[in-house]
Amino acid sequence: MPAPIVLLTDFGHIDPYVGQMKGVLATLAPNSPALDLCHGVRPQAVMQAAYFLNASFMHFPEESIFICVVDPGVGTDRRILCARVANRYVLAPDNGLLMPLLSEYPGASCYSMNLSTFGEASATFHGRDIFCPLAACLADGGTPAELGTPISITELHTPDWIAPVEKNETVECTVQHIDTFGNVVLNLPAIPWLERVSLWSELMLKQSPPLQVIRTTTFGQLPRNTLGCIAGSQGYLELVLNGSSAAQYLKVDLGDRITLLSTFIPADDYSIRNQ
The missing domain is CATH 3.40.50.10790 (S-adenosyl-l-methionine hydroxide adenosyltransferase, N-terminal)
Incomplete structure (x- = not known):
């Protein structure tokens, strides 16, 4: 065929x-x-x-x-x-x-x-x-x-949204999609970023005041109206709310920048560990 x-x-x-x-x-x-x-x-x-x-x-x-x-x-x-x-x-x-x-x-x-x-x-x-x-x-x-x-x-033309930007204990990423359910898809591939976050209990969104984000593997594990981070089915990290729209909650749209605060395993150290 x-x-x-x-x-x-x-x-x-x-x-x-x-x-x-x-x-x-x-x-x-x-x-x-x-x-x-x-x-x-x-x-x-x-x-x-x-x-x-x-x-x-x-x-x-x-x-x-x-x-x-x-x-x-x-x-x-x-x-x-x-x-x-x-x-x-x-x-x-x-x-x-x-x-x-x-x-x-x-x-x-x-x-x-x-x-x-x-x-x-x-x-x-x-x-x-x-x-x-x-x-x-x-x-x-x-x-x-x-x-x-x-x-x-x-x-080739390379826009600035291609790669996230790391600085100290932050990573600045971009909202590349908001799906029908209001899940906010970041330009952070689940591998390696899911493994590089070493202290998920301290994962925050840099806002005033910072918003804590809970790591989850399913939507149902999140308490209602609690902000979570999940490895989505499309291979990227997503910010989600169980039963509601994370995009509306965070007031973000396509192309917006989001800064995550956490303790990240440095990229070089991560590469060495996975050789």
Whole structure:
């Protein structure tokens, strides 16, 4: 069975944009099923799209082709990239969307696509006019080397939300997603951060006054309306409330910075212990 083409966009389902992309794929790659990863990314929320991609990537079969169109710079001279990661292809604009994924797969290769072959592409809808034809070429056996030129990952756009910032006994992280239940997903992978917090009883949020956070493994273990920290199913640490919205309680939104206070095992010491 041909590998699927997986769509991740901020287009929603009210407008015809997703349907038009699927129509192009049905015409150019009729044997490749088009699967929806998500079209509910908040408009232009590149960080949220990066999280969705990174959390979902390995749940799709090898040779899958991901089309990731959260692209505030559409029509400008920003590059369109094709990465070969863990035997899968990912197409995305060069706006940071790929960086969390590429940081976890150091053996990935990346190419800047040649856009001159697409003629009269709309200046505002590259998802339909460029990304879909590129995906169809890959589905038909084309390679990134035939469609573009190699580019070093160090040359790619790297936003400041990619990595948390450690200082003394604090770590400043970013809210990368708030799910339907109001759980606040931080850009802290559960491994290694869950293991690096050595005194969970002293984990606090740096507010006035600081809020204590209880480590928990399930929602039900938390007393009602008590703030907790959990290793979520998507592989990241989440701030949660049992039966309520942690986001509303903390008054935070996508992109907000949160500072955790605790005693962290230094990164170098953690690496040595786990060699």
